[in-house]
Amino acid sequence: xxxxxxxxxxxxxxxxxxxxxxxxxxxxxxxxxxxxxxxxxxxxxxxxxxxxxxxxxxxxxxxxxxxxxxxxxxxxxxxxxxxxxxxxxxxxxxxxxxxxxxxxxxxxxxxxxxxxxxxxxxxxxxxxxxxxxxxxxxxxxxxxxxxxxxxxxxxxxxxxxxxxxxxxxxxxxxxxxxxxxxxxxxxxxxxxxxxxxxxxxxxxxxxxxxxxxxxxxxxxxxxxxxxxxxxxxxxxxxxxxxxxxxxxxxxxxxxxxxxxxxxxxxxxxxxxxxxxxxxxxxxxxxxxxxxxxxxxxxxxxxxxxxxxxxxxxxxxxxxxxxxxxxxxxxxxxxxxxxxxxxxxxxxxxxxxxxxxxxxxxxxxxxxxxxxxxxxxxxxxxxxxxxxxxxxxxxxxxxxxxxxxxxxxxxxxxxxxxxxxxxxxxxxxxxxxxxxxxxxxxxxxxxxxxxxxxxxxxxxxxxxxxxxxxxxxxxxxxxxxxxxxxxxxxxxxxxxxxxxxxxxxxxxxxxxxxx
Amino acid sequence: xxxxxxxxxxxxxxxxxxxxxxxxxxxxxxxxxxxxxxxxxxxxxxxxxxxxxxxxxxxxxxxxxxxxxxxxxxxxxxxxxxxxxxxxxxxxxxxxxxxxxxxxxxxxxxxxxxxxxxxxx
Numbered sequence: 001x002x003x004x005x006x007x008x009x010x011x012x013x014x015x016x017x018x019x020x021x022x023x024x025x026x027x028x029x030x031x032x033x034x035x036x037x038x039x040x041x042x043x044x045x046x047x048x049x050x051x052x053x054x055x056x057x058x059x060x061x062x063x064x065x066x067x068x069x070x071x072x073x074x075x076x077x078x079x080x081x082x083x084x085x086x087x088x089x090x091x092x093x094x095x096x097x098x099x100x101x102x103x104x105x106x107x108x109x110x111x112x113x114x115x116x117x118x119x120x121x122x123x124x125x126x127x128x129x130x131x132x133x134x135x136x137x138x139x140x141x142x143x144x145x146x147x148x149x150x151x152x153x154x155x156x157x158x159x160x161x162x163x164x165x166x167x168x169x170x171x172x173x174x175x176x177x178x179x180x181x182x183x184x185x186x187x188x189x190x191x192x193x194x195x196x197x198x199x200x201x202x203x204x205x206x207x208x209x210x211x212x213x214x215x216x217x218x219x220x221x222x223x224x225x226x227x228x229x230x231x232x233x234x235x236x237x238x239x240x241x242x243x244x245x246x247x248x249x250x251x252x253x254x255x256x257x258x259x260x261x262x263x264x265x266x267x268x269x270x271x272x273x274x275x276x277x278x279x280x281x282x283x284x285x286x287x288x289x290x291x292x293x294x295x296x297x298x299x300x301x302x303x304x305x306x307x308x309x310x311x312x313x314x315x316x317x318x319x320x321x322x323x324x325x326x327x328x329x330x331x332x333x334x335x336x337x338x339x340x341x342x343x344x345x346x347x348x349x350x351x352x353x354x355x356x357x358x359x360x361x362x363x364x365x366x367x368x369x370x371x372x373x374x375x376x377x378x379x380x381x382x383x384x385x386x387x388x389x390x391x392x393x394x395x396x397x398x399x400x401x402x403x404x405x406x407x408x409x410x411x412x413x414x415x416x417x418x419x420x421x422x423x424x425x426x427x428x429x430x431x432x433x434x435x436x437x438x439x440x441x442x443x444x445x446x447x448x449x450x451x452x453x454x455x456x457x458x459x460x461x462x463x464x465x466x467x468x469x470x471x472x473x474x475x476x477x478x479x480x481x482x483x484x485x486x487x488x489x490x491x492x493x494x495x496x497x498x499x500x501x502x503x504x505x506x507x508x509x510x511x512x513x514x
Numbered sequence: 515x516x517x518x519x520x521x522x523x524x525x526x527x528x529x530x531x532x533x534x535x536x537x538x539x540x541x542x543x544x545x546x547x548x549x550x551x552x553x554x555x556x557x558x559x560x561x562x563x564x565x566x567x568x569x570x571x572x573x574x575x576x577x578x579x580x581x582x583x584x585x586x587x588x589x590x591x592x593x594x595x596x597x598x599x600x601x602x603x604x605x606x607x608x609x610x611x612x613x614x615x616x617x618x619x620x621x622x623x624x625x626x627x628x629x630x631x632x633x634x635x
Contacts, residue, residue: 107597110604145626159604181629185622194617370598412602421595427587430579454535458576 019436021046021063030069035081035088039063040436041172043477052100053354054084057480064445077451103439105356106363106371110160113360115168115374115385116151116182118143119175120392124204124228125239127311128269128304132392133170142175145375148182150403151375157408162196168385170377173207183219200224202267205252206240213252217261224265225249227288229274229281237271237311253288269296270318271311278325285339286332291494292340297467300451301389315463319470326474333487340491347475348488349495350440357496360384362442362468364432366424367423369400369417379403381411383420386446397455398446416455420445423455431459437472515563518550519571526578529553535573540566 015325019041021027036048036056045057048066058066058077065071071078082090085099101108120141142153155163165186172179183199190197199221216223230235230245238245247264256264267286268274274281279389280297285293297318298304304311325341332339349357360367368383375381379402382388387398400406400414411417424443426432435441446458447464460463478484519529526544529551533542539561543554557566584591600606 104594107594108601110602110608145629149622149626159608169608177632180632181625184625188618188621188625192615365598370602384522392540409603412599418595418599421598422591425591425594427591427594428580428584430576430583433583433587452535453538454531454573456577456580458573460576461572 007239018171019061020044021067027064029067029237032089033069033087034067035086036066038434038436038438042473043480045480047436047476048086049436049439050084050086052085052096052440053103053351054086054096055351055439056081056084056086056100057476099354102355103265104352104364106358106367108157110240111369111371112158112160112162112372113164113166113372114155114158115150115166115372115388116143116180117170117375117377117388118148118167118172118182119170120377121174122169122204123174123206123240124171124245125241126303127170127237127239127307128167128271128298130299130301130304130386130389131169132302136174141170141377143178143379145178145181147379147403148178149185150197150379152182152185152189154375154381154403154406154408155186155373156193156195159408160195162198163190164198164200167199167201167203168374169202171204171207172201173203173212176212180215183215183221187219198222202226204238204240204245204249206242206245206248208248208252213255217256217259222262222265223252223256224267225253225353226269227253227266227285227290228268228271228286229277233273233277233281236273237269244264249287253290257289263291266290267294269295270298270313270321272313273311275313275317275321278321279328282325282328282339284288286337291338292342292345292491293325293329294342295322296343297385300447301386305393305450315466315470318467319474322471323474326478329480330484330487333490334483337365338490338494340494343471344475344488345491347440347472347497348492351475352489353492353495355495355504360497361444362440364424364426364438364442365421366443366445368398368424368445369412370421376405381406383417384446386444390446390450393450395449397449419455423448423457429456429459433466435469437469439470440472515567516552516554517567517571518547518552519574520550521546522549524551524574524578525581526551528574528581531577532570532574536570540570542570 019039021039036050039046039048045059047055048063049055059196062077066081081087085091085096119129120134121136121138123136126386165182167179186199187198199219201216201221202224205225226238227249228237231244234246235244253264253266258393268281289483298312326344329339329341346357348357349355360371363371368387372380372384374385374388376388378462380399381401381403382391383398383400391399397416400417401411422428423445426438426441426443429443431437432443434443443457445455446466449455452458452462478488536542538558541591545552555566555570556599578599
């Protein structure tokens with residue numbers, strides 16, 4: 001999910017959504033030579049892309065020569081375009097097919113991310129909380145053990161050989177019995193089914209203690225927390241009457257890091273207060289020894305939607321913040337510390353490595369239901385975590401079933417699943433279908449429904465479209481600066497792996513339940 | 515407020531979808547002449563009528579463009595959607611379902627009992 005534009009505090013200086021080549025009317029297109037589907041001016045060069053994800057950054061004279069079929073076949077530009085599958089009469093169809101399949105590998109997998117809301121209660125009052133959580137006294141918002149068992153049973157109906165169960169909230173530690181049960185029961189089911197299951201938990205850590213932490217590490221439950229920056233900023237955003245949120249977050253991040261079982265994760269959410277100090281936010285992540293940062297904008301959900309006037313900002317303001325943060329991160333890298341920004345690394349994994357980073361927010365069709373399912377505390381099943389969140393605001397369109405009542409296959413019979421697939425296919429969207437970034441981008445019907453009252457959305461005035469177009473522009477601008485490109489390419493060693501694999505098919509078929 | 519739009523540009527279907535999308539913001543009434551639709555927009559709350567009209571026509575135009583785009587790309591988009599739906603159900607080689615297992619049931623029951631006994635700690 002991305003930024004909802006509610007304010008315009010500065011005169012917008014936006015790159016146009018579609019770029020026109022000056023004098024394009026005079027270009028005599030050599031259709032039999034041109035394999036690229038779209039081009040766009042980015043920085044000083046023109047980016048050309050094709051459906052399979054091949055791309056090249058061309059000087060304007062080379063672009064004209066390419067479009068008119070005048071490139072010298074013995075030249076370096078022609079060789080590069082041919083190698084990247086962009087010369088139409090020189091295509092290696094098997095290679096293109098393989099590239100497309102690797103890039104869109106998610107099209108060949110069942111959803112493997114299963115988000116479980118153990119409780120909607122939380123002991124924090126974060127200004128931007130997207131989940132519209134309830135106070136700690138509302139134990140009626142806890143998932144019961146019976147519902148937890150039905151939830152795990154439904155998750156294991158999913159045919160994916162590898163499953164990820166992620167506890168979201170509310171604060172999962174407020175319903176610790178369900179966290180423990182789901183973790184252990186999923187392990188039992190995985191063993192019986194010959195599947196692989198990974199469990200992760202997103203927590204604010206304020207209720208963590210040694211016993212819980214040891215249980216999590218012993219059961220290989222990886223943890224992720226929120227860290228908005230230095231203590232003053234974090235504690236202003238993430239209010240906790242029980243103490244200082246930042247100090248507990250930092251303490252347990254260090255603890256899990258010291259255990260070495262896994263790298264604890266941290267998520268940063270940008271509020272208006274963050275915009276002025278990107279360097280200090282990055283420094284905080286560096287000080288805690290984290291390998292990178294995920295600079296995330298606010299989503300127009302939950303409390304954030306209601307308090308937008310206080311904490312919100314425009315897409316352009318976010319992109320200015322992002323650029324400044326990125327420039328600082330690049331400087332840190334040039335000084336010798338490998339430290340990445342996860343948004344850009346995700347885009348690079350798609351565009352530079354040509355593979356699926358397992359990121360459900362940027363897929364066509366959307367990752368909702370096809371990449372992720374969410375199970376609410378009351379047993380409601382949703383097409384994703386945002387779908388579950390907007391239900392708290394009264395929009396129940398994306399509720400597709402209930403544990404114990406709906407079978408896994410019936411979830412995909414829900415009309416909204418098919419409507420979302422149709423609406424989010426970029427080939428069905430007027431602007432997206434012509435966009436240079438289409439090979440790597442994706443729609444979000446939930447965002448569209450919440451901001452534009454339709455799963456289809458309207459891209460010319462979609463804040464989410466402008467956000468991702470801005471991020472892609474930044475990536476390809478930086479790729480034109482040799483020293484920046486060198487840093488970005490060094491991050492690829494930390495590129496997210498494709499979705500985790502389960503046991504090999506032969507192993508699955510022969511493995512007997514113990 | 516009323517606005518006339520040409521039938522050559524706007525189909526009735528696009529206007530109907532746009533009107534539904536705008537249903538929380540305005541009521542839309544449609545009349546027709548031989549060549550035009552005559553749209554009457556009645557906002558549900560006080561707002562600038564010019565902006566309302568502009569937003570509504572943007573939405574209608576977007577729907578119209580979507581029809582054309584979807585028709586043009588129907589084959590590839592349908593293939594991808596079908597593949598996504600097939601893969602969600604396990605594709606051509608789904609993992610074997612978990613079979614009823616008495617030992618597993620017993621372990622699960624014991625686990626639930628143990629967690630219940632442990633209370634909320």
